[in-house]
Amino acid sequence: MVEEKERIDHVDGPDTKSADTKQSVPVGSPLTLTPNETHQYQVAGLPPDQELPGGHFPHGPAKKIKPKIKNKSKTKKVKNVAKPAPRALTNGLARQHLAALTQVLDRCLVDGDYHRAGRAWGLLLRENFKGCRTGSQIGAQILLRRGAKHHPGGANEAAHSPATFTIKGFAEAKVYYEKLILAHPYSKSAPHLLSALHFYPAMFEHWIVFAQEDSSLERKKIENDEMSDEEDYDFDDQALHKKQTRISAVRAQELEQARQIAIRIDGLLGKSPYSDSARLLEMRGMVSLWIGDLLMSSLAPTPFQQGEQTTDAILTDGGYSSYERQLAHSLTMEKRRQAGEQRLLEIGKAREFLEQAKQRGIRVEYDLDGLEDSSSDSKNMIHETDISLNV
Numbered sequence: 001m002v003e004e005k006e007r008i009d010h011v012d013g014p015d016t017k018s019a020d021t022k023q024s025v026p027v028g029s030p031l032t033l034t035p036n037e038t039h040q041y042q043v044a045g046l047p048p049d050q051e052l053p054g055g056h057f058p059h060g061p062a063k064k065i066k067p068k069i070k071n072k073s074k075t076k077k078v079k080n081v082a083k084p085a086p087r088a089l090t091n092g093l094a095r096q097h098l099a100a101l102t103q104v105l106d107r108c109l110v111d112g113d114y115h116r117a118g119r120a121w122g123l124l125l126r127e128n129f130k131g132c133r134t135g136s137q138i139g140a141q142i143l144l145r146r147g148a149k150h151h152p153g154g155a156n157e158a159a160h161s162p163a164t165f166t167i168k169g170f171a172e173a174k175v176y177y178e179k180l181i182l183a184h185p186y187s188k189s190a191p192h193l194l195s196a197l198h199f200y201p202a203m204f205e206h207w208i209v210f211a212q213e214d215s216s217l218e219r220k221k222i223e224n225d226e227m228s229d230e231e232d233y234d235f236d237d238q239a240l241h242k243k244q245t246r247i248s249a250v251r252a253q254e255l256e257q258a259r260q261i262a263i264r265i266d267g268l269l270g271k272s273p274y275s276d277s278a279r280l281l282e283m284r285g286m287v288s289l290w291i292g293d294l295l296m297s298s299l300a301p302t303p304f305q306q307g308e309q310t311t312d313a314i315l316t317d318g319g320y321s322s323y324e325r326q327l328a329h330s331l332t333m334e335k336r337r338q339a340g341e342q343r344l345l346e347i348g349k350a351r352e353f354l355e356q357a358k359q360r361g362i363r364v365e366y367d368l369d370g371l372e373d374s375s376s377d378s379k380n381m382i383h384e385t386d387i388s389l390n391v
Contacts, residue, residue, distance in 0.1 A: 048255055097127070103139075114146040119190060137178055140206055143173040170210045177203035200268060201279040204261060208287070211257035218250045244301045251298035258291045278362035285353030285364075292346035295339040301332070 033041070035046060041048055101124050108117035121142055147166040181196040181203075191197075228244055265284045270273040358364045 020280035050246075055381055098124075100140070114142050118142045118146055136177070137202055137206075138192070140173040140176055140202070141347075142167045143176055144206065144210070146172075146252075165210065165213065170206075172205065173206055177206070191273075197273060197277060200274065201277070202284060204265060204280075204283055207257075207261055208283075208290075213256055213263070215250055215254035218253075219247055222246050248298055248300040251294055253301075255291065255294040255298045258294060259288060260290065269285050276360065278357045278360040281353050281360065282364060283360055285350040285357065288346040288350035288353065292343040292350070295343045295346070296336075297340055299332075299335055300315075 038048070100364055105117055105120040105124065108114070110122060121139055125139075144163045145382045177199055183200065184193075184195045186195040186197050187193065222243060226239070259346045262284065265280060265287065269277075269280060269284065274280055354364050
């Protein structure tokens with residue numbers, strides 16, 4: 001009996017195990033898994049007998065999270081607020097406002113009403129329209145001429161009338177440029193932006209125009225004063241000498257202004273980035289030519305220098321001794337010789353500065369070849385003066 005029972009157990013055991021093994025094999029899954037596949041099942045938390053999900057598993061679309069509004073009363077208040085106007089409508093109104101202010105400004109400038117033009121320009125700056133702050137010369141012109149007399153005939157008549165500007169206006173315009181220079185320093189990272197490199201030439205241009213116009217107006221006043229009283233006016237040598245002396249004094253003041261401008265520009269050209277500014281180099285060259293001309297025209301005549309008289313005529317002028325006439329003539333010739341030498345130096349400076357400006361790509365309007373003729377004239381004048389002094 002025992003042997004028969006062991007024989008039955010031995011037969012039933014292997015059959016039972018084989019049945020269990022068949023039931024544990026997963027349906028649709030491989031019989032063997034690689035370590036990588038086994039790791040994926042473990043990470044996904046799936047048994048090895050379950051099929052992997054399709055699609056982009058294990059990635060899925062992000063869930064949209066709606067913000068939770070705790071205070072509903074605030075949302076009601078927000079809904080009651082008026083919506084802003086469309087951008088197109090806002091831009092249209094801004095353009096209309098800009099066009100109206102620009103029209104008023106142009107009209108005031110044409111009529112020569114610089115006081116009202118200043119008010120219109122101030123409104124444009126306060127509105128902060130794009131591009132308005134770049135028109136620095138408009139503000140400077142308004143400041144320069146705002147205190148002058150109003151000319152209803154327009155800007156053309158005002159340009160040919162006396163007192164088209166005031167000294168106070170020029171001082172205000174200069175301060176205006178100085179503030180712009182401080183507010184817009186030059187930046188190496190943005191060299192093309194509006195900066196002090198652009199405002200300095202504009203300030204010097206206004207300074208030059210002011211000095212020349214002021215000198216021209218003063219000389220016109222001298223001419224008008226000489227012609228005002230026809231009975232007292234006489235074309236004698238004494239009246240002519242007085243007139244020439246006054247004109248020479250005005251030219252001397254203009255020369256002083258030109259030298260101050262040259263000193264300021266030289267100070268800028270000694271440092272970067274102004275040393276490479278073609279506009280400043282060209283302007284400095286033109287100022288040197290201006291100074292050279294003023295050196296000769298600012299010479300005061302002597303009491304014996306009358307019109308186009310020769311040296312012999314001057315020496316034989318009555319009322320003065322021969323020694324006094326000779327001494328005055330020698331002093332005059334010496335001053336002319338010194339002025340000629342200084343003019344020759346200024347012409348050399350002008351050539352140097354204009355050549356540098358030309359090398360930096362600017363188109364120099366002045367004829368550089370004509371400087372040779374000016375140098376030759378100065379040399380001839382110095383030579384003639386030396387001959388006259390040795391006589």
